[in-house]
Amino acid sequence: xxxxxxxxxxxxxxxxxxxxxxxxxxxxxxxxxxxxxxxxxxxxxxxxxxxxxxxxxxxxxxxxxxxxxxxxxxxxxxxxxxxxxxxxxxxxxxxxxxxxxxxxxxxxxxxxxxxxxxxxxxxxxxxxxxxxxxxxxxxxxxxxxxxxxxxxxxxxxxxxxxxxxxxxxxxxxxxxxxxxxxxxxxxxxxxxxxxxxxxxxxxxxxxxxxxxxxxxxxxxxxxxxxxxxxxxxxxxxxxxxxxxxxxx
Amino acid sequence: xxxxxxxxxxxxxxxxxxxxxxxxxxxxxxxxxxxxxxxxxxxxxxxxxxxxxxxxxxxxxxxxxxxxxxxxxxxxxxxxxxxxxxxxxxxxxxxxxxxxxxxxxxxxxxxxxxxxxxxxxxxxxxxxxxxxxxxxxxxxxxxxxxxxxxxxxxxxxxxxxxxxxxxxxxxxxxxxxxxxxxxxxxxxxxxxxxxxxxxxxxxxxxxxxxxxxxxxxxxxxxxxxxxxxxxxxxxxxxxxxxxxxxxx
Numbered sequence: 001x002x003x004x005x006x007x008x009x010x011x012x013x014x015x016x017x018x019x020x021x022x023x024x025x026x027x028x029x030x031x032x033x034x035x036x037x038x039x040x041x042x043x044x045x046x047x048x049x050x051x052x053x054x055x056x057x058x059x060x061x062x063x064x065x066x067x068x069x070x071x072x073x074x075x076x077x078x079x080x081x082x083x084x085x086x087x088x089x090x091x092x093x094x095x096x097x098x099x100x101x102x103x104x105x106x107x108x109x110x111x112x113x114x115x116x117x118x119x120x121x122x123x124x125x126x127x128x129x130x131x132x133x134x135x136x137x138x139x140x141x142x143x144x145x146x147x148x149x150x151x152x153x154x155x156x157x158x159x160x161x162x163x164x165x166x167x168x169x170x171x172x173x174x175x176x177x178x179x180x181x182x183x184x185x186x187x188x189x190x191x192x193x194x195x196x197x198x199x200x201x202x203x204x205x206x207x208x209x210x211x212x213x214x215x216x217x218x219x220x221x222x223x224x225x226x227x228x229x230x231x232x233x234x235x236x237x238x239x240x241x242x243x244x245x246x247x248x
Numbered sequence: 249x250x251x252x253x254x255x256x257x258x259x260x261x262x263x264x265x266x267x268x269x270x271x272x273x274x275x276x277x278x279x280x281x282x283x284x285x286x287x288x289x290x291x292x293x294x295x296x297x298x299x300x301x302x303x304x305x306x307x308x309x310x311x312x313x314x315x316x317x318x319x320x321x322x323x324x325x326x327x328x329x330x331x332x333x334x335x336x337x338x339x340x341x342x343x344x345x346x347x348x349x350x351x352x353x354x355x356x357x358x359x360x361x362x363x364x365x366x367x368x369x370x371x372x373x374x375x376x377x378x379x380x381x382x383x384x385x386x387x388x389x390x391x392x393x394x395x396x397x398x399x400x401x402x403x404x405x406x407x408x409x410x411x412x413x414x415x416x417x418x419x420x421x422x423x424x425x426x427x428x429x430x431x432x433x434x435x436x437x438x439x440x441x442x443x444x445x446x447x448x449x450x451x452x453x454x455x456x457x458x459x460x461x462x463x464x465x466x467x468x469x470x471x472x473x474x475x476x477x478x479x480x481x482x483x484x485x486x487x488x489x490x491x492x493x494x495x496x
Contacts, residue, residue: 004305008442008456009392033463040308040459057252060288065331083313144257145471194256208256211288212474215281215467216492219460223393223494226460244464246471248490 002085003042010042014230018042021229022108024135025049026097026126027115028073030142030209030217032063034113037218038225039081044088046081048074049105051096061142061214097122102129111228112137113221114152118170124160127152136232138224140217141175142209143191146245147216148178149224153237162238172199172207182241190247216244250333251290258290262478266290269477270356272383273297274345274374275363276321278390278457278465280311282361285466286473287329292336294329296322297353299344309390309462345370350377359476360385361469362400366418372408375400384480386472388465389423390457391439394493395464396426397472401485410486420447420455430489438495464492 003015010018023043025031028050035046054068054076068076078092097105097116102125106112112130114137116123130137131154139159141148152158163173176195179188198207220242227235251263258266271291273279276298283294302316302324316324326340345353345364350373354360360378362385364371378385379402387407389396400406411421424443427436446455468490475483 001304003308005308005454005457007453008445009458037459037463040462042308056249059332060251060253060290065328066334067331080313083315084307086314147467197256205255206253209253210257211285212467212470214288215285215463215470219395219463219467219492220494222460222463242494242496244467244492244494246468246490246492 006042010226014226015042017230018226019044021045021225022047022110023225024105024109024112025115026105026113027117028052028077029058029062029115029117030140030214031113031115032073032077033061033214033218034115034140034221035077035081036063036084037222039085039088039090041222041226043225043229044085046088047091047093047105047109048077049093049095049097050074051094061209061211097126099125102126106130106133106135109133109135111135111225113225114139118167121165121167123170124158124165124167127158130154131156131158136228136235136237138221138228140221141171142213142217143175144194144208144210144213145247146191146243147213147220148175148244149217149220149242150178150238150240151224151228151235151242155237157238169204178241182239183243187245212246216246220244254290258474262474263290265478266474267292269293269473270295270358271473272353272357272360273363274353274361275365276300276325277306277310277363277365278388278462279361279363280321280325281309281462281466282363282388282469283325283329284311284332285470287333287336289470289474291473291477292333294336295339295341295353295357296325297341297343297345298322299342309457309459345374347373350374354378354381354383357381357383359383359473361473362387366415369413369415371418372406372413372415375406378402379404379406384476384483384485386469386476388469389419390461390465391423392442392456392458392461393495394439394491395461395468396423396492397465397468397490398426398486398488399472399476399483399490403485405486417452426489430487431491435493460494464494468492
């Protein structure tokens with residue numbers, strides 16, 4: 001009944017596979033948008049990890065409400081997801097992923113989403129730890145009016161192979177690298193302009209992000225989760241760039 | 249503070265325009281996904297119209313929870329939106345739009361979203377009533393792994409000009425028309441296959457829809473709402489097709 005309207009797109013045996021596939025959401029910022037879309041599609045075993053709390057400036061895009069401000073993101077998101085599907089297995093770990101808890105976080109995981117902040121080398125270590133366990137990793141990026149995602153396979157290459165091991169602004173450097181190397185200049189001219197203005201700002205600020213990008217990221221990442229769970233041979237790892245843009 | 253992270257993408261005067269722009273969501277099925285994305289971006293004056301109640305089979309994609317089952321969609325959605333932004337003006341009309349209440353629903357509206365079910369000629373009449381008031385209308389479609397939207401300008405053409413005035417399965421006929429006439433065969437081969445299987449089914453069922461399509465529709469429609477509110481000259485009305493596909 002819950003999944004009746006998934007018919008024709010998702011076969012019964014695929015739906016059953018989604019229900020048992022264990023997904024780790026590393027970071028509950030953009031991860032909060034992905035989690036709800038993935039749960040509604042049929043991913044019923046989600047582990048949410050984040051030590052952060054909700055702030056007012058998250059509400060322009062993340063999956064929280066005004067009364068959630070100050071609350072722990074992982075627990076708050078788990079409450080929302082359990083309200084949508086009380087029978088799903090939603091596990092919240094309200095801690096920042098670090099070297100000490102990383103292996104515990106990855107225990108039993110089939111697919112990981114790396115939506116961690118690049119404030120240390122933890123996001124790099126996360127990918128390597130996943131690789132040792134043969135876990136594919138999706139990296140999602142909110143680019144305002146567009147979404148971008150890549151899949152890091154256990155064989156690599158890894159992000160630090162591509163852009164170097166300095167975590168400072170690594171996500172910005174990586175997106176700039178993709179804009180230069182992988183995407184058509186014509187299609188992304190508006191984004192080059194945003195990137196130029198952002199890098200030129202006198203003080204370092206968190207990158208701008210819109211609700212449109214978060215919704216697009218959730219759609220794109222959920223599609224990749226579906227493929228990785230049911231038809232992994234149809235997923236191309238990096239350097240393939242998955243790109244969804246509302247600027248047309 | 250709430251919209252701090254919209255910087256670079258949305259100028260302050262554009263943000264102010266979104267806050268005063270009055271959007272009508274005709275239908276709170278796919279409209280429920282659009283409404284939240286639009287609210288988070290900055291649309292603070294939303295009118296939600298739907299006489300339907302939430303059912304379990306909505307939860308694979310629409311913006312409701314399990315305890316909402318049996319409740320009125322418009323009121324339930326309004327509660328969710330007010331929790332996200334208590335200062336926003338969210339108006340719920342728990343009635344199906346018909347000839348009698350249509351003019352009241354359109355009172356004061358700047359942009360309309362036609363997400364009404366094609367079970368009568370009401371969706372056609374809705375577009376004509378909007379045109380008389382110079383209100384542009386967005387038509388959003390959930391196509392499983394993809395989203396499609398068109399904009400009907402007050403000058404037309406209108407949907408019944410394009411596919412005829414029979415409301416029976418008009419949305420299916422219209423999507424098939426677009427697939428044939430406007431979109432590349434290569435890019436939409438997977439969808440032709442779904443459409444073929446759907447039309448061949450012995451009993452008429454509601455079309456299949458996925459969470460991925462709903463999230464993509466919300467992103468695409470919110471982008472169009474932004475343009476219509478701030479830079480209407482950048483929006484191309486039908487026959488331009490806006491298309492966002494996670495199949496790549």
